[in-house]
Amino acid sequence: xxxxxxxxxxxxxxxxxxxxxxxxxxxxxxxxxxxxxxxxxxxxxxxxxxxxxxxxxxxxxxxxxxxxxxxxxxxxxxxxxxxxxxxxxxxxxxxxxxxxxxxxxxxxxxxxxxxxxx
Numbered sequence: 191x192x193x194x195x196x197x198x199x200x201x202x203x204x205x206x207x208x209x210x211x212x213x214x215x216x217x218x219x220x221x222x223x224x225x226x227x228x229x230x231x232x233x234x235x236x237x238x239x240x241x242x243x244x245x246x247x248x249x250x251x252x253x254x255x256x257x258x259x260x261x262x263x264x265x266x267x268x269x270x271x272x273x274x275x276x277x278x279x280x281x282x283x284x285x286x287x288x289x290x291x292x293x294x295x296x297x298x299x300x301x302x303x304x305x306x307x308x
Contacts, residue, residue, distance in 0.1 A: 194248070195305070196260075197269035197277050198291050199298030202248040207257045211245040230259070234294070250275075265291060278305035 194203045202208050206229070210222040223240040230236040230243075236259065246257035249266045260266060265277065265287050274280055277288055283302075284292075292299045 195276065195301055196249045196266070197274075198263075198265045198288065198295075199277065199300075199302040199305075200295060201297070201301060205246070205248075207243060207246045208248060210243060211247065211255065276302065276305050278302040 194201065196202055206222065206226050210219050210226060213219040213222060220240060223243040226243045227238040227240050230238045242258065244257055245255040246260060247253040247255045249256060249260045249263065268285075268287065269277055269280070272280060277283055277285075283306075284299075288299075288302075
């Protein structure tokens with residue numbers, strides 16, 4: 191993967207959706223997608239089924255494979271509209287959208303802060 195960190199600081203290399211995309215064993219991939227759908231429903235209130243967990247190469251990858259939730263992501267849309275590589279470089283950092291995101295993924299803040307320092 192060319193871009194292992196999403197605009198928002200999510201670590202794509204440890205994202206279960208991305209890992210399911212990379213899984214070659216079809217039975218294991220299906221099991222992973224079922225687990226992801228259940229977790230998305232439980233943790234994020236998304237009403238998803240395994241078939242809704244599509245392949246994803248990351249929101250910054252130059253491919254057409256993008257999880258539907260990522261394609262609708264307001265943070266991603268904002269970063270693309272501002273033509274920035276990462277939210278870490280945004281003049282509005284840390285915006286309200288990111289603050290909400292960090293409540294769900296506090297490590298994303300750590301990753302973005304590291305990007306800002308480098």
